[in-house]
Amino acid sequence: MASPVEQFRIQELVPLKLSENIDISLTNSALMMVIGVFVALLFFWIATARRTVVPGRLQSCAEILYEFIANMIRDNVGKEGMRYFPYVFTLFVFVFLGNFIGMVPYSFTYTSHIVVTGALALTVFAVVTVIGFARHGAGYLRMFFPKGAPIATAPILIPIELISYLSRPFSLAVRLFANMTVGHIMLKVLAGFVVSLGALGAASWGLGYLGAFAAFSMVAGITVLEFFIAALQAYVFTILTCIYLNDAINMH
């Protein structure tokens, strides 16, 4: 049986090479990203096609999504944060769709790869830092030593603040990647139990069937849990982005 991490293997679908070393082939991961973008496009297209005053189901969903992200920014960043609404909206949709497309059997979870989540997190980090320096200039360095703190605490406070600031992209990237990876491994392992215990069923006076049934129930339960985590992690990624944006715009 394949290893539980086999599902994360990148498979080349359409070979494409820029040069000898740079391979930008269309892979299963890339295909899912493209599908995600198409799903988003299709969703927004159909949802806003009729533009009814009393929204239908899909339009309601789109409006709820819009209001959800808009409120998240308004509550966490304030009115000024609405300038970055499209960016935050894109991030949420991309991560959300990545997590959910990954829940489809035989598909691929592109958010389970540290390269992808790391790139997303570093982008957030870079954007936030640029915004911070653009708005406050050198004053943004105050982030690492808040006003009112005793000067004697500087040798301790500044390194701590610096490390916590610099560790943001890592925590952001690892949280999403680890949640997705672990969930999928867990599903794979438990589903493997169903098969292997089921195979033992007849030879073990039916005990194997019992075990297989227990494992199957867990797979079912964890599948539900994974759907929840898929939504939750997209939310966490987005709200942390909002909180970092708030730090950059309003300082703290």
Next chain:
Amino acid sequence: MPQFEDIASFPSQLFWLLVCLVVLFVVVSRFAIPRLADIMEKRQKMIDDDLEQAERLQAQTESAIAVYEAALVEARTAAQASIRSVSEKSAQEAERRTSEVNSRLANQIREGEARINTLREQALSNIRSVAADVATGIVSRLAGLTSVPQARLEKAVEDAIKEN
């Protein structure tokens, strides 16, 4: 784990991530957000318009009620005024008639009194002459005086009447 081992796939993942993110950003910022914002703005505008119209109609209703009440008050005062004028007129009429009747009656009374007076005076003068005649008769019969001057006799009668 392939996530850490398959470094050769990183450029491809990053490339497609960039492409997809950019395309998704364009889709979201140029398509989804404007359309959704437009829909919700229109709805909000419609709600606001409806509320505004309701308020306007409410104001219209209130002004109509005010006009109606003003008309009612006006009609009531007009009715009261006409009632008052009618009653005043009839009171004046009655007074006029009463005074007319009164004056007529007073006239009649005055005329009657005048007639009574003349009649009484006539009667009195008749009484004098009768009394003078009677006195002449009495005097001539009792005293045998026939040559009592008429003037003196009349004077005596007059005095006698006055004493009574």
